[in-house]
Amino acid sequence: MAWIADAGLAAAVSNAGGLGIIAAGNASPERVAGEVRKAKAQTDKPFGVNIMLMSPYAAEVAELVVAEGVEVVTTGAGSPAKYMGAWTEAGIKVIPVVASTGHAKLVQRSGATAVIAEGGESGGHVGELTTMALVPQVVDAVDVPVLAAGGIGDGRGLAAALMLGAVGVQLGTRFLVAKECGVHQNYKDRVLAANDIDTVVTGKRRGHPARSLKTPFTRRYLEKENDLAISDAELDALALGAGALRRAAVDGDIETGCFMAGQIAGLIKKEQTVQEIIEGLMSEAEGLLREASEWLS
Numbered sequence: 175m176a177w178i179a180d181a182g183l184a185a186a187v188s189n190a191g192g193l194g195i196i197a198a199g200n201a202s203p204e205r206v207a208g209e210v211r212k213a214k215a216q217t218d219k220p221f222g223v224n225i226m227l228m229s230p231y232a233a234e235v236a237e238l239v240v241a242e243g244v245e246v247v248t249t250g251a252g253s254p255a256k257y258m259g260a261w262t263e264a265g266i267k268v269i270p271v272v273a274s275t276g277h278a279k280l281v282q283r284s285g286a287t288a289v290i291a292e293g294g295e296s297g298g299h300v301g302e303l304t305t306m307a308l309v310p311q312v313v314d315a316v317d318v319p320v321l322a323a324g325g326i327g328d329g330r331g332l333a334a335a336l337m338l339g340a341v342g343v344q345l346g347t348r349f350l351v352a353k354e355c356g357v358h359q360n361y362k363d364r365v366l367a368a369n370d371i372d373t374v375v376t377g378k379r380r381g382h383p384a385r386s387l388k389t390p391f392t393r394r395y396l397e398k399e400n401d402l403a404i405s406d407a408e409l410d411a412l413a414l415g416a417g418a419l420r421r422a423a424v425d426g427d428i429e430t431g432c433f434m435a436g437q438i439a440g441l442i443k444k445e446q447t448v449q450e451i452i453e454g455l456m457s458e459a460e461g462l463l464r465e466a467s468e469w470l471s
């Protein structure tokens with residue numbers, strides 16, 4: 175969650191019993207180091223850094239997490255294989271996001287501690303498979319623990335993920351509306367107002383599909399993406415690197431911002447503290463799992 179998952183949100187999640195993650199996104203190493211230091215000041219619990227592998231700074235951020243003694247690294251939008259040796263040597267727990275069994279096996283061979291199997295219901299960069307189909311196949315493909323992501327927003331999603339063989343879940347969209355999440359209020363309001371069919375995937379033509387809320391930005395981008403008279407270069411100039419994520423998260427710009435969110439946005443109806451979200455999720459899942467035995471004869 176580039177521009178969104180900062181030290182404040184990550185520390186709040188870790189303090190509430192989760193594992194908070196700072197999103198490096200396309201940020202400079204200096205900026206990421208600043209967030210890591212702020213998080214250390216705000217929690218004595220472990221937290222992690224997500225390295226977006228398409229970032230121009232990925233290699234530098236990969237070194238920074240070692241230098242700063244970050245305990246957990248997650249990765250997204252690519253293969254982290256070339257960094258894994260240095261991270262595991264430094265004792266970092268590495269949990270790559272994977273979107274296929276092949277990639278899960280590859281990162282396991284490179285020394286991954288666990289993997290996050292993320293279905294295409296998620297916000298941001300997406301793979302092809304759904305969480306329902308991906309998670310059990312990844313569970314069967316690797317020996318390391320599997321966490322599920324994509325389309326999980328409450329205790330029902332957590333319980334379902336556990337039934338698919340996951341040992342835990344990663345949530346993004348649900349935390350967009352956390353009180354401790356510093357994203358612009360317009361972003362929160364759009365998530366709270368979203369229904370089940372309010373997200374769309376852009377970027378397929380350029381090989382970088384990403385899911386966002388339907389906005390003027392996605393409408394314009396899709397029009398151009400479907401118009402073969404528009405060159406790839408022109409399309410790229412419109413794309414996310416051009417600042418659309420920042421305009422959504424920081425400026426709340428409804429016209430030109432890109433509001434990444436997952437399909438579960440339609441389920442999210444209130445702003446709560448991180449602690450309320452995590453406790454609610456856990457107790458709902460626990461209740462459901464207890465009741466589940468009634469389905470057995």
Ligand code: TUI
Pocket residue numbers: 175176226228249250251252253271272273277292297298299300301377382383384414434
């Ligand atoms: O990375 C994410 N979510 C993101 S990254 C991002 S910035 C961006 N925006 C638009 C286009 C491209 C980047 C916004 N949101 N989630 C983790 C994730 N990783 N989801 C799917 C994957 C993934 C997909 C394919 C990981 C690896 C992979 O292939 C591995 C290989 O072999 O290359």
